[in-house]
Amino acid sequence: MTITKATRWRVFAGVWLQSLFTSATAYFSLFCIPLTTKFGWSDSDFALAYTIYMFVYSAVGFIGGSLAEKLSPRVTIYIGLGLFAGGWFLTGFAATIPQLYIFYGLIAGAGGGMIYPACLPTALKWFPDRSGSISGLVQAGASCGPFIMSPIAQKLIEVYGAQMTCRILGVVFLIGVGAVAWMIVPCPDGWIPEGWTPSASQSQMLKTKDYNIPQMCKTSVFWVLLLMFIFANAAGTMMVSFTSPIAQRQVGQSAMTAALCVSIMTLANMCGRIGFGFIYDILKGWNSLILLMVINGISMLMLTQASTLPFFIVCIVLVGFSFGGLLVVFAPMVRMIFGSKYYNRNYGLIFIGYGIGAFIGPKLSAYFYDTTGQYTMGFIGSAVLAAAAIVLILVARKMADRMAAA
Numbered sequence: 001m002t003i004t005k006a007t008r009w010r011v012f013a014g015v016w017l018q019s020l021f022t023s024a025t026a027y028f029s030l031f032c033i034p035l036t037t038k039f040g041w042s043d044s045d046f047a048l049a050y051t052i053y054m055f056v057y058s059a060v061g062f063i064g065g066s067l068a069e070k071l072s073p074r075v076t077i078y079i080g081l082g083l084f085a086g087g088w089f090l091t092g093f094a095a096t097i098p099q100l101y102i103f104y105g106l107i108a109g110a111g112g113g114m115i116y117p118a119c120l121p122t123a124l125k126w127f128p129d130r131s132g133s134i135s136g137l138v139q140a141g142a143s144c145g146p147f148i149m150s151p152i153a154q155k156l157i158e159v160y161g162a163q164m165t166c167r168i169l170g171v172v173f174l175i176g177v178g179a180v181a182w183m184i185v186p187c188p189d190g191w192i193p194e195g196w197t198p199s200a201s202q203s204q205m206l207k208t209k210d211y212n213i214p215q216m217c218k219t220s221v222f223w224v225l226l227l228m229f230i231f232a233n234a235a236g237t238m239m240v241s242f243t244s245p246i247a248q249r250q251v252g253q254s255a256m257t258a259a260l261c262v263s264i265m266t267l268a269n270m271c272g273r274i275g276f277g278f279i280y281d282i283l284k285g286w287n288s289l290i291l292l293m294v295i296n297g298i299s300m301l302m303l304t305q306a307s308t309l310p311f312f313i314v315c316i317v318l319v320g321f322s323f324g325g326l327l328v329v330f331a332p333m334v335r336m337i338f339g340s341k342y343y344n345r346n347y348g349l350i351f352i353g354y355g356i357g358a359f360i361g362p363k364l365s366a367y368f369y370d371t372t373g374q375y376t377m378g379f380i381g382s383a384v385l386a387a388a389a390i391v392l393i394l395v396a397r398k399m400a401d402r403m404a405a406a
Contacts, residue, residue, distance in 0.1 A: 005194070007185070008126035012134060014183030015123040016141040018077065021176045022084060022112050023145030024169060025053055028104075030153055034162035035100075045097050051359060052105030057113035058355025062213065064114030065348030068122065068186075073344075076118040077181040081174060084111025089170030092163040115177070117348035118184075124332055125187035125340055129196045131332040132288075136277015139328045143270035189341065208404070210339035216346055221337065221399040226353045228392035229330060232289075233357025235296055235385035236323035238365040238378055243316060246303075246375050251312045264313060265320040272324025279325070285333040286397045290390055292329060295322035297386030303379045327354070337400050 032046050067076040087108025094100040120138055127134040156165040192198070216222050243265050247258035272292075280288045299318035306312040334347045361382075368377040 003188070003191070008187075008193070010183045011126050011185060011187075012123055012138070014180040015119045015138050017180045018115065018119055018177045018184075019138060019141035020145040020148065021173050022115055023142040024088070024149065024153075024173065025050065025057075025108075025112065026142070026146040027150040027153055028053075030150065030157060031162045031166070034157055038162070039095060041097055041100075046100070049100050049105045051362075052101050053109035053112075054358045055355045056106055056109030057116070058352050058358070060110050060113035061117045061348035061351040062345050063348070065117035065121065065344035065346070067114065068118035068344040069342065073118040073122045073184045073186055074181050077115050077177065077184060080111045080114030080118065081177050081181070082111065084108050084115060085170045085174035085177070087111055087170075088173060089167050092166035092170065094163075117344050117351065120331055121335070121344045121347050122184060122186060124335060125343065126191075127193075128198070129193055130281060131335070132280025132328070133277040135280070135331050136274045136325075136328045139273040139277075139324070139331075140270050143266065143273060143324070146266065147270075208336065208339045210341035211346065212342045213345055213349055216338050216342075216349075219399075219403060221396050221403060222350070224392055224396040224399060225334075225337075226350055228389050228396060229350060229353030230357045230360065231385045231389040231392065232293060232296075232326055232330075233354050234361035234364065235293075235300070235357075235382045235389065236319070236326060237358050237361030238382040238385075242362070242365050242369075242375070242378075247312065250375055251306060251309060253309060257309070261313065261316060265316040268317040268320030269324035272321035273328050275321065276325025276328045280329050280332065285329060285336055286393060288325070288329045289333070289393050292322040292325045293386045293390045293393065297383045297390075300379045300383040300386065304376050337403075 028050055032043065035041065036043060036046050064076055064080060067079065087103050087106075087110075090103035090107065091100065094103050120135070123138055124131050124135060153165060153169065156168055160168065211219070243262050244255075244258040247253045247261045248255060253261070276288060276292060279291065283291065295318055299315050299322065302311075302318070303315045306315050330350075331347060334350055335343045338346050364381055365375070365378040368381060369375055
């Protein structure tokens, strides 16, 4: 393969475009009312499909990462795309809850989970000089996807119905991702950009010992990082998954205004992904992680006092901004600690923590509301998780420093 100055930017463009298409699960809620009304399903039964999707998405990440290294990112993307697009297409024929769980939750979730670790780590390998900002820009593509595609999907639902829209989107995803997958090629080991002089910290990262999965799992820092990832994501999803009902029940807003709050938080999330990418390049990984968890914890405590719309908006902007930075900061840190050679599979394995956190967070928030009739304990619980994550970050940093010095 001939490498030119345009090669890595072509990889970035391909990864960004695929993230735009594969972020479709973010607007899966558009299908809730049409499908539950048509088939008589409950909202909770429908919502479980999303939970299954996210768990499978996270659980198969290390498989996608391993295949990306053994075969190639492109081949892995095509395999995952077949499952992802096929799952969406088959969802258009789901007439029972078990079928919905199998087609969307299992098949589409497995496909998306295989694509993600074949793309983001591959892109970051091409940008050792700006890994934070590139991570943020790629993750922003996943926010742009719902922003662009949600109104299109809603219009399709109104014209063709929910099931036909699932089939149409399945074809769109197949064509869209399939058309850009060729752009995503692996970065040769040891490659650095022409004319780039690494800083001291960047040089240290390039010399990091490469750990494979068994070696990584034997380190204490891996388990601390995994637990921290679970706590950090649970702290964010406790709020993210209930923005609309909180706006209506606690702040007394209408459903339309609550929907606007969701949009504002989504925009803040996208800004956080871009912003923390650049913050990472300035503050570096550990300090960036601490900063985003501090913002998250403070904003959660602020939410306990949120009774007016302006103050509530300030709170959700802070929550969205900090939560948006989590994946952005965490992705390059895995490479910084465990090396580049097995980066795809290592990140895929640690990404399981994201799925566990996404499962725990909403469950805790719902439990606190069901038992107390308020969201206050959920906010406090989220702040406690954020504080615990900060402690784990400090512990993991010391462990990583000792591991690097050994």
